[in-house]
Structure formats: C-alpha cells, structure tokens
Amino acid sequence: MADHYEVLGVSRDATPDEIKKAYRRLARELHPDVNPGEDASERFKLVTHAYDVLSDPEQRARYDMGGGENPFAGAGGFGGFNDIFETFFGAAGGGSRGARPRSRRERGQDALVRVSLELGDVVFGVHRDIEVDTAVLCETCQGSCCQPGTSPVTCDICHGTGHVQRQVRSLLGNVLTNQPCNVCQGYGTTIPYPCATCQGQGRVRARRTVSLDIPAGVETGLRLQLPGSGEVGPAGGPNGDLYIEVTVAPHEVFSRDGDDLLATLEVSMPDAILGTTTTIESLDGPVDLELRPGVQGGDVLTIKGRGITPLRGSQRGDLRVGVHVVTPTRLDHKERSLIEEFAKRTKAPSPRLAEFHQGLFAKLRDRFRNG
Template structure:
C-alpha cells in the first residue's frame, strides 16, 4: 500500500495543521459528490484512511516507528498493540464494536427557568405564561438536518456501519479493533446538503411561551419539573425536561411559617383596655378581628383557615396576628391629667420583676418574628 504521507502529499515532519489542510483539500477534490469517478472514489478512501492514521498522535507514532499501514507494529516486539487488545477485552471502543452507527437524534438538555412570585400567589397557586429561550425543532428540515428534498447518503468509507475495523498484530496474534469513522463521525451517513436554517443540527434557538400552573404552598428554592418541555435534542431528538425554580418575594406586612401566615396588629392603649373590633386586609380579602378588653402585648389572635394552602393537601393553615399595644408618647395637659387620675383610681403597683413565664416569651418571639 502507498505511504500515508505520500497519499496526503505531505512530508514526514508535517505538523497536524498541515496534515489537516492537505486532507481537506484532497477531500474537497475527491469527494464522490464532487468527483463521482471510480478512480476518485478509491483515492478518496485512501486519503481518508491516511488521515485517520496520521491525525491520531498515537497511531502516527506507531506508524512512524515501523508499523503497518493500519498504524500497528509488524514485529514480534509489538508492545504498543496491548492498548488495543485491552480495549477489545475491557470495553474500550465498545460502542464502535457493536456494529451500529450513531443516531443523529439525541435527547435534549434540561432547561432551568426562575420565576418570581408574590406571597399572595402561593396562597392558592397561580397560572403563569413564561418565555423560555431554548432549542426548538427546525421547521425547515423538521429535524432531518438536510435541505428539503435531500436525504443523508451512506458513508462510502465505513459502508454505513459508522466505524472502521483495523487488524493489529501483537504477541497474542491478530486483533481486530474498531473506532468511529472519521468521515461520517460514526453516524454511518454523511449530509452533502445540510439545512441552511439550522446548519445541519436539526434544531434552532428560539423563544417560546410555556404555560404552567404553579401549585399553592410553594416556597423559595422549590423546583417544579415539567417533563418533555426542555430543549429539543440534536437531530430533532426528544426534548429534555424544564425545571421551574421558585422565588417568593418578601411581603411588607405578612410573613410565613410553614403554612401559617404571621402579622402584627398595633392596638392603641384605650382599645387594649376597652376592647375593639378591627378589620384588616388579608392576602385573600378582609378579615374581622375581635380585640378583647385587657389584651396584652404579645398576645396572639388566631384566625383558622386563613393561611396558605399546603403543597400537598387542601386544609389551609392559620393567620396568626401578634398584638402590639402602642403606648402614647405625646400627651397634652388634659390627657396627662386623665391618665394620672386613672392611675390614682386603679392604684396600679410600681414596676417590678414578675415570675418567669415561658408562654410570654413564646408570644413575644412570635411577634418579633414579624417585626
């Protein structure tokens, strides 16, 4: 067989770039789509095989050290062939030895989109239309990767198998190894006329709208999975999955503890003494509160079923409102006189330390958590 360097028309000390340029020049000249002659086809096979050997540093080294035309040694001292032998027995190049060419269709990657929500959105859940920038199916070729009216053609080098077999002589005898075909990249076919829209990828980047129903009870950091809504794979392969990562904004009035909503109610001193009825605006409408006479700072008013619907369930949490009695700081002479008269009539004791009360601190902790 002809020397590989002579086939490519390069010197033995040619650089990898020089070898690649020589191969590309000859491939354009001899490719069957350009030069259909039988002689050109044979030369094209020789050129491609020569490039496969010389473009691989290990194969080129073995060839330069006196190996055969396939890149392996011909003598009894062939220790370099052991790597191919081990690959044959222990899985190296196993995909190529399977005899099946690669599929151009591959599963697409998963996509991740972050969605910002208000606390109100998670009480009952919300429907959202979101824009996603991902790979979508090429409408021009419908994922075939070829120009309309054309199809992939069988690779003349590997004859459609997607791999090239080589015989390596070693201490253990002749061993047949396989590797992906360098001409078709292991697909078994080539695309002489790739789709101009997707550049032969079968997919393009585009923005699309995805409609999602975000359930109640989600919280910051939670990811929702939408199977089959991610990127289209190469060659029009199946879509990956789309993940929606939730971020819930901080509310100026309400905070969250599990499925309960927490808030603070400021009560004037007279209302704390006499009691009052208050109407507050909840996340899902007005809420009536009864402030009993003598209510203390740190007391918690609980309204059942006005919290958040749980992620898995239907029983809503509660709305817990911590009371904060506001002491007036600016009094006129008449108001001050009334307070002094009230103090004389009630004979309130002087400030003093009281017995430790764990419940009081629990209430205060709930209230300050909202502060």
Template sequence: MADHYDVLGVSRDATAEEIKKAYRRLARQLHPDVNPGEEASERFKLVTHAYDVLSDPDQRARYDMGGDSAFGAGAGNFGNFGDIFETFFGAAGGGTRGGRPRSRRERGQDALVRVTLELGDVVFGVHRDIEVDTAVLCETCDGSCCQPGTQPATCDICHGTGHVQRTVRSLLGNVVTSQPCNVCQGYGTTIPFPCSTCQGQGRVRARRTVSLDIPAGVETGLRLQLPGSGEVGPAGGPNGDLYIEVTVASHEVFSRDGDDLLATLEVSMPDAILGTSTTIESLDGPVDLDVRAGVQSGDVLTIKGRGITPLRGSQRGDLRVGVQVVTPTRLDAKERALIEDFAKKTKAPGPQLAQFHQGLFSKLRDRFRG
C-alpha cells in the same frame, strides 16, 4: 526471546493487578490506532503476548519454571485479545465490532427558568405565561438536517455501519480493532446538502411561551418539572424537561410559617384596655377581627382558614396576628392628668420581675418567625 517481565516493565514477583496496570499503560501507548509506527507495532505485539502469558496463572507458572510459553498455549490463545482490547479500549473507541451506527436523533437538554412570585400568588396558586429561550425544531427541514428535497447518503467509507475495522497481522495471530468512522462520525450516513436554516442540526434557537399553572403552597427553592418542555434534541430528537425554580418575594406586612401567615397588629392602649373590633386586609380580602379587652403585647389572635393552601391538600392554614400594644409617648397636660388619676385609682404595683413564663416567649417567637 525477550523476557516477559522486562517487556512489561514489572518485577518477577509482581501481582496480577500490577501486571494488568502495566499492560494497560503500554497498550494505550503502543496500540496501532494511537501509534501507527512499525516499531510501536512490534512492541505492541510483544507487550500483548507477554501479558497473555503472565495474566494466566498456569502459563505464568510454567514460564517461571523455564518452560517455553512463547509459542505454547499463549500463541493459540491470542484470539482472546479481542475481549481484552474491548475491555480497555471499547468505551474510548466509541464502539465495538458489530456495533450499530450512532443515531443523529438525541434527547435534548433540560432547561431551567427562575420565577419570582408574590406571597399572594402562593395562597391559591397562579397562572403564568413564561418566556423560554431554548432550541426548537427547525421548521425548514422538520428535524431531518437536510435541505428540503434531499436526504442523507450512506457513507462510502463505512458503508453505513458507522465504524471501520483495522486488522494487524502477526505471528501471534490477527488483532482486529473497531473505531468510529472519521468521515461520518459514526452515524453511517452523511448530509450532502445540509439545511441552510439550521446548518444541518435539525434545530434552531428561538424564544417561545410556556403556559404554566403554579400550584398553591409553593415556597422558595422548590422546582417544578414540566416533562418534555425543555430543548428539542439534535436532528429533532425528543425534548428534555423544563424545570421552574420558584422564589417567593418578601411581603411588607405578612410572613409565612408553613401553611400559616403571620402579621403584627398595633393596638392603642385604650383599645387594649377596653377591647375593640376592627377590619384588616388579608391577602385575599378583608376580614373582621375582635380584640378582647385586656389584650397584652405578645398575645396571638388566630383567624382560621385565612392562611395558605398547602401544596398537597385543600385545607388552608391560619392567619396568626401578634398583638403589639402601643404606649403613647407624647401626652398633653390633660391626658397626663387622666393617666395619673387612673393610676391612683387602680393602685397598680410598680415594675417588678415576674415568674418565668415560657408561654410568653413562645408567643413572641411564633410572632416573629418566618
């Protein structure tokens, strides 16, 4: 009888893992479902028995000592091959002995829709009706996949089990394998008269409208999940989920810093010196703003509660306005004389470096961030 090590193509000092890998490789090549030839079938029997002996430490020890393991414990233990085969081939074969037929109804895929919002939509939230192109339930067959008035038929080959078995007899015992039925594809039933609208799928592609309330405080990259609003599954299976990915468009005046809004206010030099009051347009209407006398470029004026409503919460952020004092660049003779007279009277020092002031840079950074 052939040497078991030669049959598996391993050395006599091969490890248990090496023996297992060798058997797995040969079994996949020689299994009757893959290679139905008679020669392959005989080799498959030899390979299986060789592995049965060498994978058991006691049998392998007796075999290495010259004992006759060919028809000893190995032959009586061959029925365990079913478990071994299911380990190696069960998942790939699509089912195991005694398995149930597949269901035609499966969960539908998730869908993703991208929505662009204006910054103003983020302040309080917004309602949108979104057009979605997905699979929907076939109205003709209501997901049954059959032409109205007909129904699925039990498969004549597998008799409704969804799988067929094959038995290979040998001196070592019977090897029983199970695989999905090729006729019904494992469903256990066939569709003699498929629905002409959905071609037997139970669903069709269509455009539908989804109403969505987008909450305040969302930001670019955030995904909102609508459970059960995705594609309907095959044969009218449950819907997947719908994900809404948000992009917030840039605004020409305002930018965002967390729940706060940032803006820049240009102030003339006289107004900066004397102070003034003005009305600015925020994202949700006009708001009064007092500019104190002597305000400097980089100063930040805060208007409470005029920012963004947070995603989880109710207290709005603030509107922070950075001041930029505008120095006139064109003066007529009269204006220039007034400025020169003012400079003489105030006796302001000339330009010079000042002590480093961290607060100034913090204000500037906050003002342009976002």
C-alpha cells in the same frame, strides 16, 4: 517511512478541514471494497495512518517536531485494547460484536428557569406564561438535518455500519481494530446537503412561551418539573425536561409559618383597655377583627381559613395576628394628668421580673406550636 503530508497530498500548513477533505477523497478511491488491488490496499493503510496522525492536534505537533508516534494513537487508549480483544474473540471477520451506527437523534438537555412570586400568589396558586430561550425543532427540515428534498446517504466508506477496521501496531504485533468511521463520524450516513437554517443540526435557538399553572403552597427553593418541555434534542430528538425554581419575595406585612400566615396588629392603649372592632386587609380581602377589652400585648388572635392552601391538600391554614400594644411616648399636660389619675385609681403593681421575653414573633411561634 513515507511523509504523512505527501501521502495525503497536502501542504505542511494545511488546515484540519483540508486534511479531512483530502482523506475522504483518497479513502473513497482506495478503499478495498472499491479498489481491490494490492497496491491500493497498501496505500489505503498509509492514507488512514497519515490521517490518524495529522487529524490529532497533539500527534500532529509531535510529528512536525520530528518526535515519535504513539503506537496506540487512534485506538482510543484502553478502548483500543477492548477492540483488540474483540478482534481475537469476537465474530468472524474481526468485527465488533453488536457494533451499530450512532443515532443522530439524541435527547435534549434539561432547562432551568427561575420564577419570582409574591406571597399572595402562594395563597391560591397563579398562572404564568414564561419566556424560555432554548433549542426548538427546525421548521425548515423538521429535524432531518437535510435541505428540503434531500436525505442522508449511506457512507461509502463504512457502508452504513458506522465503523471501519484499521490495522494498529501494538505490543501484540499488527492487529485489526473496529473503530468509528472518520468520514461519517460513526453515524453510518453522511449529509451532503445540510439544512441551511439549522446548519445540519435539526434544531435552532429560539424564544418560546410556556404556560404554567403554579400550585398554591409553593415555597422558595421548590422546583417544579415539566416533563418534555426542555430543549429538543439534536436531529429532532426527544425534548429534555423543564424545571421551574420558585422564589417567594418577602411581604412587608405578612410572613409565613407552614400553611399559616402571621401578622402584627398595633393597638393603642385605650383600645386595648376598652376593646374595639376593626377591619384588617388580609391577602384575599378585608376581615373583621374583634378585640376584647383588656387584650394583652403578645396575645394571638386566630382567623380561621385565611392562611395558605397547602401544596398537597385543600384545607387552608389560618391567619394569626399578634397583638402589639403601643405605648404613647409623647403626652401633653392634660393627658399625663389623666394617666396619673388612672394609675392611682387602679393601684397598678410595681414593675417586677417575669418570663424572659424572646421577641414578639418568637413568642408567637412558640404559642402556635404549643397551642
């Protein structure tokens, strides 16, 4: 058997690129459609087989060590059997039925960007300009992959089909298989002058700005989809989608319960006893709040329409304020005397067991659900 390196005319330490260039040069010279001579046909088979072995790192290593060759190498494993059966039962000439050249244009990948929001942004929604680092269309070649003024040319090995027939040794004997052309990689065309800006990819990496209107009512973990705003595909293929994953930062005063907002109002004992009017700051401005005389710790005061606008709807939730009566811990002599006098006059009952206390907000949430 002829030495594969000698067949291709390269040294044993030739690089994969040198092997590929040697094969392409010989294939153009010896292809049956170019050189119909019988000797050329035989040499073409030897050249193709040598390239199949030396272009595969595992086969080349095994060949260099003197090992045998895989008779199905280059046939794509089980895919080779599919080609064999198509050779026997397919269209005349042994071609694969429906085989077409690959398209360089492919859909781009989807992209994911995480956005952090404040709770106030969730109440009404917010506009954001988001910086995205992704693949965009090459402005130099506009996705053609070629230098301006040039274009792809039909592959002179497969004549634009993207496939070539090869003879493969198998258990069934020598059979013809239909495989992607090694010269054009199955595209049917080659690019002799690739675009220098994108290296023949039709796209480049760049940072671009995406304007986004984030609706009200979003919550942590929600993903918003922007169709066609992801990466542009190879050779100017259609864009993938852009997904925005939302994270809502905790607020130091307000928490969320569905479309309602929860807050705690600390009230002094005198104000709880006598009642008062106060102004609190909601997420969208000041709100007047009236405390009735005798308000109890754990009571819930509801302010209608000051919660969150739902994701799908227009009726805002409520702001619910839980009362927390603050008991003084430091009293001077006069204050203590007044409290003792007050206790004697009111004849307050002694402490006694009552309903289990679950914590202020747990209790509030139970009341919200039941009320």
